[in-house]
Amino acid sequence: MAPTVLELAGVRVSYAATDALDVPALEVREGEVLAIIGPNGSGKSTLLRVLGLLERPTRGTVSFRGRVVDAAGALAARRRMAVVFQQPLLADMTVAGNATLGLSFRGVTADECESRLGRWLERLNIAPLRDQRARTLSGGEAQRVALARALVLEPDVLLLDEPFSGLDEPSRAALLPDLAAILRADRVTTVLVSHDRGEALALADRVAVLMGGRIRQLDETARVFHAPVSEEVARFVGVETLVTGRVLSREAGLTVVDVAGRKLEIAAAARPGEEVRLGIRPEDVTLMLPTETIPLSSARNQLGGTIARVVPSTPGTRVVVDVGFPLVATVTARSVADLGLAEGVTITAVFKASAAHLVGPRSLVAGSARPP
Amino acid sequence: MDLLLGGVRQAVALLLAGDGETWAILWLSLVVSGSATLISLAMGIPAGTALALVRFPGRGLVVSAVNAGMGLPPVVVGLLVTLVLWRSGPLGGLELLYTPAAIILAQVVIAAPIVAGMTLAAVQQIPREFRLQLLALGASRVQMVWVVLREARLPMLAAVMAGFGGVISEIGASLMVGGNIKGQTRTLTTAMVLETGKGNFDVAIALSILLLVLVFLVNWALTGIQQRGTGP
Numbered sequence: 097m098a099p100t101v102l103e104l105a106g107v108r109v110s111y112a113a114t115d116a117l118d119v120p121a122l123e124v125r126e127g128e129v130l131a132i133i134g135p136n137g138s139g140k141s142t143l144l145r146v147l148g149l150l151e152r153p154t155r156g157t158v159s160f161r162g163r164v165v166d167a168a169g170a171l172a173a174r175r176r177m178a179v180v181f182q183q184p185l186l187a188d189m190t191v192a193g194n195a196t197l198g199l200s201f202r203g204v205t206a207d208e209c210e211s212r213l214g215r216w217l218e219r220l221n222i223a224p225l226r227d228q229r230a231r232t233l234s235g236g237e238a239q240r241v242a243l244a245r246a247l248v249l250e251p252d253v254l255l256l257d258e259p260f261s262g263l264d265e266p267s268r269a270a271l272l273p274d275l276a277a278i279l280r281a282d283r284v285t286t287v288l289v290s291h292d293r294g295e296a297l298a299l300a301d302r303v304a305v306l307m308g309g310r311i312r313q314l315d316e317t318a319r320v321f322h323a324p325v326s327e328e329v330a331r332f333v334g335v336e337t338l339v340t341g342r343v344l345s346r347e348a349g350l351t352v353v354d355v356a357g358r359k360l361e362i363a364a365a366a367r368p369g370e371e372v373r374l375g376i377r378p379e380d381v382t383l384m385l386p387t388e389t390i391p392l393s394s395a396r397n398q399l400g401g402t403i404a405r406v407v408p409s410t411p412g413t414r415v416v417v418d419v420g421f422p423l424v425a426t427v428t429a430r431s432v433a434d435l436g437l438a439e440g441v442t443i444t445a446v447f448k449a450s451a452a453h454l455v456g457p458r459s460l461v462a463g464s465a466r467p468p
Numbered sequence: 469m470d471l472l473l474g475g476v477r478q479a480v481a482l483l484l485a486g487d488g489e490t491w492a493i494l495w496l497s498l499v500v501s502g503s504a505t506l507i508s509l510a511m512g513i514p515a516g517t518a519l520a521l522v523r524f525p526g527r528g529l530v531v532s533a534v535n536a537g538m539g540l541p542p543v544v545v546g547l548l549v550t551l552v553l554w555r556s557g558p559l560g561g562l563e564l565l566y567t568p569a570a571i572i573l574a575q576v577v578i579a580a581p582i583v584a585g586m587t588l589a590a591v592q593q594i595p596r597e598f599r600l601q602l603l604a605l606g607a608s609r610v611q612m613v614w615v616v617l618r619e620a621r622l623p624m625l626a627a628v629m630a631g632f633g634g635v636i637s638e639i640g641a642s643l644m645v646g647g648n649i650k651g652q653t654r655t656l657t658t659a660m661v662l663e664t665g666k667g668n669f670d671v672a673i674a675l676s677i678l679l680l681v682l683v684f685l686v687n688w689a690l691t692g693i694q695q696r697g698t699g700p
Contacts, residue, residue, distance in 0.1 A: 246605070
């Protein structure tokens with residue numbers, strides 16, 4: 097496993113006797129992108145400030161490369177990190193002046209500044225803006241300068257606090273892949289704070305879900321999004337179908353669960369007779385017109401039903417199918433048109449056994465328990 | 469009207485003739501108010517910055533006191549400084565009363581709160597997040613304060629102008645602690661009061677033209693610095 101760069105132990109931040117943050121342990125590993133996601137007010141930004149040594153926790157310690165950071169070592173440790181906030185917060189100087197601000201704090205030589213500046217302005221596609229004054233930039237350009245100003249430091253840890261939230265959609269859509277490419281190419285150790293799960297999916301290796309100041313789940317990105325440990329987390333990460341069922345049988349690696357009279361086959365292990373909660377992500381559900389012969393496929397679940405609602409949204413259209421319980425699928429606008437999806441239309445919803453996950457702390461037990 | 473026009477004509481003639489005493493008065497005014505402004509900057513900028521950035525108990529009271537100090541009546545300052553410098557006063561031993569140093573001291577008391585108050589306001593309007601961002605880029609506290617002051621330079625230069633403008637044009641304190649002694653503590657404003665009282669309007673007008681030109685030139689220079697590179 098990659099070595100730990102930044103580590104929190106027993107960290108608590110209290111404001112007026114209430115805990116805003118309570119993180120017993122958190123490690124940021126070398127080269128990973130760790131996303132901290134959670135609703136507004138969950139303590140994400142506070143956690144980032146603690147990690148960036150910008151706010152001293154009420155209790156607990158922050159360690160940088162295995163050493164607890166004390167007041168004397170804070171500046172040196174801070175200088176091996178860089179933070180980008182939601183607002184670009186540029187100084188009233190040129191793009192070049194802004195981008196080299198952190199280097200000037202570190203007393204880096206003019207030659208070195210120059211070469212790093214040229215390289216990073218180039219990589220963030222803002223080289224032509226070099227001598228422009230910061231206040232004449234658009235929001236997207238300004239945030240690119242803010243990112244250049246951080247990346248030019250070539251930090252051991254890059255901390256990003258909602259770096260895309262202040263941008264309009266086209267700027268955000270342009271910047272996200274550019275940043276993703278840089279982080280992947282250079283393997284920059286990054287902590288990304290976001291309320292947007294799409295950003296976490298696009299960038300993160302691991303995801304921590306923060307709610308009410310506590311980390312509710314910390315796991316590889318795919319596991320957090322597909323196997324949330326609680327309904328709260330499930331709802332936040334976008335598992336839209338959440339239903340209760342009773343396990344009928346378990347054999348040949350398949351668990352059969354009765355949900356509202358429909359028999360679902362799932363891959364996760366559970367004991368017969370047990371009551372379970374199932375979560376299914378909308379993008380894992382495929383819709384087919386029942387008039388066509390449904391081909392034999394590896395998708396174990398094929399449920400007929402009628403469309404209860406069609407809600408256009410981004411990135412896909414949400415279609416709620418009543419199959420005895422409401423099952424949510426996301427499809428493209430193109431599919432809505434081609435298949436003639438509308439309320440009242442009869443449809444078949446298809447998903448794989450592995451797409452339905454057990455939700456809740458129980459799924460951890462079931463994952464390790466051998467089926468009977 | 470004749471009085472005014474005639475006065476102006478004579479005043480210009482007087483200035484062109486290059487009267488030595490007039491130039492000495494001008495020079496003294498510039499040195500005294502210039503020194504007072506510089507000392508006020510040296511005291512007011514750090515004080516205002518500290519008040520803006522540091523939280524401590526009783527801060528609200530201090531800020532109110534500074535803001536009230538921005539409107540100190542010069543005559544009250546003149547009286548206070550006179551009392552302090554009086555032979556039997558706390559600093560009587562320095563024998564500063566009726567010297568240019570006494571005027572500088574009084575003018576510092578007038579200008580320092582103005583500079584401190586305007587610096588406080590200038591630094592406070594820089595968002596807290598900006599300061600956090602500087603620290604997050606690896607700034608030490610001193611580096612952070614330096615960039616913040618640089619960022620607040622436009623209103624800070626306004627503080628310089630307000631401080632200088634306040635002391636170059638005040639009369640009460642200069643008169644009380646300086647004594648308007650010819651050749652020693654006579655400044656533009658005290659000389660004007662004297663000449664006007666004597667009915668020498670041409671001299672008074674000449675002095676007022678000098679005062680206005682001086683104030684304009686200093687503010688012109690400061691505005692030049694302030695507005696440099698701040699085009700739209």
